[in-house]
Amino acid sequence: MHPAFSVLTFTVMSGAGYGLAALLILGHLSGINGLQDTNVLLTSGILALALITLGLLCSMGHLANPKNAWRAFNRFKTSWLSREGVFAVLFYPFFLIYLLGVWTQGAEINGFISIIGLLAALIAVVTLFCTSMIYASLKTIRQWNSSLTPLNYIVLGLMSGSIVLAAIQSSLTGSASSILYQLATALLILGAIAKVIYLFWIGKPAGSTINTATGFTQASVRLLDQGHTSNGFLNNEFGYTVEANKIICLRVLMLVLAFLIPFFLILSGSSTLTIIAALLTVSGLLVERWLFFAEARHVVRLFHGDQRT
Numbered sequence: 001m002h003p004a005f006s007v008l009t010f011t012v013m014s015g016a017g018y019g020l021a022a023l024l025i026l027g028h029l030s031g032i033n034g035l036q037d038t039n040v041l042l043t044s045g046i047l048a049l050a051l052i053t054l055g056l057l058c059s060m061g062h063l064a065n066p067k068n069a070w071r072a073f074n075r076f077k078t079s080w081l082s083r084e085g086v087f088a089v090l091f092y093p094f095f096l097i098y099l100l101g102v103w104t105q106g107a108e109i110n111g112f113i114s115i116i117g118l119l120a121a122l123i124a125v126v127t128l129f130c131t132s133m134i135y136a137s138l139k140t141i142r143q144w145n146s147s148l149t150p151l152n153y154i155v156l157g158l159m160s161g162s163i164v165l166a167a168i169q170s171s172l173t174g175s176a177s178s179i180l181y182q183l184a185t186a187l188l189i190l191g192a193i194a195k196v197i198y199l200f201w202i203g204k205p206a207g208s209t210i211n212t213a214t215g216f217t218q219a220s221v222r223l224l225d226q227g228h229t230s231n232g233f234l235n236n237e238f239g240y241t242v243e244a245n246k247i248i249c250l251r252v253l254m255l256v257l258a259f260l261i262p263f264f265l266i267l268s269g270s271s272t273l274t275i276i277a278a279l280l281t282v283s284g285l286l287v288e289r290w291l292f293f294a295e296a297r298h299v300v301r302l303f304h305g306d307q308r309t
Contacts (some may be wrong), residue, residue: 001297011131011153016285017053020162027180044164160281170271247294
């Protein structure tokens with residue numbers, strides 16, 4: 001699949017924003033020492049809103065007719081894209097009320113604001129899940145049609161959010177809470193494990209082949225004529241091909257930037273290094289999301305010369 005930059009930035013930025021918002025609220029309400037500071041809560045909340053909004057605006061760039069984006073909201077019962085849009089919009093009032101409560105009441109918010117905050121955290125995770133299911137529900141793309149897709153989207157969103165949260169707290173207070181460092185470290189390990197499992201899974205020789213697509217399973221099948229003289233939408237969007245050596249190099253780069261280096265930087269406990277870890281993680285996740293699209297192979301490729309998906 002052709003990796004559109006607008007979709008890459010949308011999924012990475014909004015994922016980090018929703019992960020940051022969810023962990024911010026849960027950490028605040030659970031009484032974590034480092035998250036009982038009003039400045040930390042408001043700064044983290046504003047940054048979460050900025051990341052989410054930036055991501056949603058980037059997603060508009062992938063639409064052929066952005067003015068028709070509102071049509072995505074009227075298929076809630078059948079479309080994961082519609083569900084994502086509804087929950088993304090629903091998140092704003094709940095999270096804004098929570099932030100307003102923190103601004104007016106400080107860290108000691110009342111029960112009503114606490115419930116609103118919990119609902120905002122829940123909606124944030126549900127929105128992440130809906131985004132992942134847009135891809136996981138596509139049976140025509142084997143690399144996406146797996147429970148590993150929503151697992152990776154949710155874990156990586158929370159992982160990036162936790163590192164950003166630790167970076168914000170350390171920059172404002174001089175050092176992040178040990179619990180935040182431990183949470184970020186644990187999510188980094190979990191995210192790396194989930195991603196490596198996904199990479200091994202998509203590398204298995206499974207899925208449709210040109211034989212199963214045509215029904216001729218007892219003989220070798222090959223394409224003699226593509227039936228067109230120039231590339232069209234199907235070739236450009238679904239026929240994106242990357243050299244194997246480039247894929248391997250980018251996988252290594254992704255694992256190093258998104259997981260390995262941030263892991264050691266966070267272990268250092270330094271505020272400056274934690275901020276660098278957050279920036280590297282986001283950069284690495286952009287590479288991860290590029291690979292997520294570039295390595296996906298639609299079954300329509302079988303009718304344009306590919307032997308298997």
